[in-house]
Amino acid sequence: MSENCNSRHLSWLMKSCLPNPSDAKSLVPIHHPSTATPPIYSLPDDLLLECLSRIPSYSIPSLSAVCRRWSRLLLSPYFLILRRRLGLLRHSLYAISAVDSGLFAAVLQSQSDEIVSWKVSFAVSGSFDGNHGNLSHARAAAIGPRVYIVSRNAVLRYDSWLGTLTLRSPMIFPRKKFAIAAISGKIYVAGGGGGGLEVAAAVEEYDPEKNRWEVVTQAARKRYGCIGAAVDGVFYVIGGLKIGNETSRAGAHVYASSMDLFDVESRQWLRSRSVPGGGCVVAACAAVGHVYVLSSHAVELSFWRFDGRRNGGGFGEWSRLKSPPLPAQVRLDGTVRFSCVGVEDKVAVVQVVGCIDDLLRRSGRSERGLRESLVLLYDTVDGEWRRAADLPEMITRAACACVEW
Structure with a gap:
C-alpha cells in the first residue's frame, strides 16, 4: 500500500460519502442505538453505594471531596455494612x-x-x-x-x-x-x-x-x-x-x-x-x-x-x-x-x-x-x-x- 495519498482516489472517496440529492432514501437520517453510558451521578443511592463500596480505602478521602451527596453516602452506615459484607474492612x-x-x-x-x-x-x-x-x-x-x-x-x-x-x-x-x-x-x-x-x-x-x-x-x-x-x-x-x-x-x-x-x-x-x-x-x-x-x-x-x-x-x-x-x-x-x-x-x-x-x-x-x-x-x-x-x-x-x- 502506498504511503502517499493519491488525490484522485481521495476525491472519489469523498464523493462516495456525500448523499445524492436525487436519491430520497439517502436524505433519510439513520438512527443508531445509543451507546452512551449514563453518568454515575444519575444512579440512585443504593446502586451508587454498591459502586463506591468497592473502592480501595486510600481512595475514600478523594471521593468524599467530589460532592456533598457522595460525602453523605460515605458517612452512612450502609456504606460500612456493604464494605464489611465484601470483606474489605x-x-x-x-x-x-x-x-x-x-x-x-x-x-x-x-x-x-x-x-x-x-x-x-x-x-x-x-x-x-x-x-x-x-x-x-x-x-x-x-x-x-x-x-x-x-x-x-x-x-x-x-x-x-x-x-x-x-x-x-x-x-x-x-x-x-x-x-x-x-x-x-x-x-x-x-x-x-x-x-x-x-x-x-x-x-x-x-x-x-x-x-x-x-x-x-x-x-x-x-x-x-x-x-x-x-x-x-x-x-x-x-x-x-x-x-x-x-x-x-x-x-x-x-x-x-x-x-x-x-x-x-x-x-x-x-x-x-x-x-x-x-x-x-x-x-x-x-x-x-x-x-x-x-x-x-x-x-x-x-x-x-x-x-x-x-x-x-x-x-x-x-x-x-x-x-x-x-x-x-x-x-x-x-x-x-x-x-x-x-x-x-x-x-x-x-x-x-x-x-x-x-x-x-x-x-x-x-x-x-x-x-x-x-x-x-x-x-x-x-x-x-x-x-x-x-x-x-x-x-x-x-x-x-x-x-x-
Missing part, C-alpha cells in the same frame, strides 16, 4: 492523644502477621480550640472507622478514613472516669462522677446518626473509675470505686472486682458477676465473644476470661489465663495505668506511665531508655503474649480503641 489498634490544637492518632500496622510499626497522623478541626475540657483522661469507643473521644465536657469524632476531626454533642451529665462501650452502632456510658450522685446513676446512650444523647436507665450500682466492655448485646460495667454514703472497705472491695451486666435490647440488668481472684480491675475489654479482665493484686497482675456468649452454653464461666509479662522496672502504683483493647482474636494491653521520672524515682532506679508506653499482645488462640512496638513518643495518656476501617 480490617481491624486495627488506634491510640489517640489530644493536644491543644488537635489530636495525634496512631495506628499499629502489621504485615504477614508481624507487627511492623506505628503510623501517626495529626488531625485538627476548625471547631476545636483546645478549650473543650480536659481530654487527657477521655474514653474512646469506635463505630466502624470513626472513633468517638468522650470526655467530661466534650465529644470529638475522629474519622480514620478521612483524617478529619469533628466536634459532637457532649453527654447530658458531665462525668469523668466512666465506663464506655459501643453496641449495635450506638455508644453507652455508665458510672463516673462529677456533679452529684444522680450523675453516676444515669446510663446514657448516644446515637451518632442523630448526634443525640439520652438516658436509658439507672445504673444497678454507682461506680467511679469503672471500665466498659460489650459482648453479645450486653454492656459490662466493670470495677471501680463505690459512690454513695456507704464507704466501708468491704463494700469498696466488692465493687473493685465485680461486673454489672446491662442488656441493651431489653433494657434490663442481668445478674452481676465477680472476678474469682478478687483484686482491683484495672483494665478490661471484649474479644471473640469473651470479656478479658486485668486485675491488680498490689504486687502482681492476674488475667481472666469471662464467657459472654449467651447462646454458646458456657455463658458466665471464668478462666484464668497467663499474666502479661511486664518489664521488671514497671511497678504497680499510681504512676501506671493500663488499657485493654480487643482486636479480632488478639487482646492488646497498653501500659501508660503517667510520669516516667516519678516511676524511676520511686523504683530507686536510674535507667534511661524506659519507654513511657509499651504494648503487649495476647493471642487468644495459642494463649501466648508477645511484645509489640512501643507507642510513639507524642502519644501520651492515650485513649485506645479497635477501629474497623
Whole structure:
C-alpha cells in the first residue's frame, strides 16, 4: 500500500460519502442505538453505594471531596455494612492523644502477621480550640472507622478514613472516669462522677446518626473509675470505686472486682458477676465473644476470661489465663495505668506511665531508655503474649480503641 495519498482516489472517496440529492432514501437520517453510558451521578443511592463500596480505602478521602451527596453516602452506615459484607474492612489498634490544637492518632500496622510499626497522623478541626475540657483522661469507643473521644465536657469524632476531626454533642451529665462501650452502632456510658450522685446513676446512650444523647436507665450500682466492655448485646460495667454514703472497705472491695451486666435490647440488668481472684480491675475489654479482665493484686497482675456468649452454653464461666509479662522496672502504683483493647482474636494491653521520672524515682532506679508506653499482645488462640512496638513518643495518656476501617 502506498504511503502517499493519491488525490484522485481521495476525491472519489469523498464523493462516495456525500448523499445524492436525487436519491430520497439517502436524505433519510439513520438512527443508531445509543451507546452512551449514563453518568454515575444519575444512579440512585443504593446502586451508587454498591459502586463506591468497592473502592480501595486510600481512595475514600478523594471521593468524599467530589460532592456533598457522595460525602453523605460515605458517612452512612450502609456504606460500612456493604464494605464489611465484601470483606474489605480490617481491624486495627488506634491510640489517640489530644493536644491543644488537635489530636495525634496512631495506628499499629502489621504485615504477614508481624507487627511492623506505628503510623501517626495529626488531625485538627476548625471547631476545636483546645478549650473543650480536659481530654487527657477521655474514653474512646469506635463505630466502624470513626472513633468517638468522650470526655467530661466534650465529644470529638475522629474519622480514620478521612483524617478529619469533628466536634459532637457532649453527654447530658458531665462525668469523668466512666465506663464506655459501643453496641449495635450506638455508644453507652455508665458510672463516673462529677456533679452529684444522680450523675453516676444515669446510663446514657448516644446515637451518632442523630448526634443525640439520652438516658436509658439507672445504673444497678454507682461506680467511679469503672471500665466498659460489650459482648453479645450486653454492656459490662466493670470495677471501680463505690459512690454513695456507704464507704466501708468491704463494700469498696466488692465493687473493685465485680461486673454489672446491662442488656441493651431489653433494657434490663442481668445478674452481676465477680472476678474469682478478687483484686482491683484495672483494665478490661471484649474479644471473640469473651470479656478479658486485668486485675491488680498490689504486687502482681492476674488475667481472666469471662464467657459472654449467651447462646454458646458456657455463658458466665471464668478462666484464668497467663499474666502479661511486664518489664521488671514497671511497678504497680499510681504512676501506671493500663488499657485493654480487643482486636479480632488478639487482646492488646497498653501500659501508660503517667510520669516516667516519678516511676524511676520511686523504683530507686536510674535507667534511661524506659519507654513511657509499651504494648503487649495476647493471642487468644495459642494463649501466648508477645511484645509489640512501643507507642510513639507524642502519644501520651492515650485513649485506645479497635477501629474497623
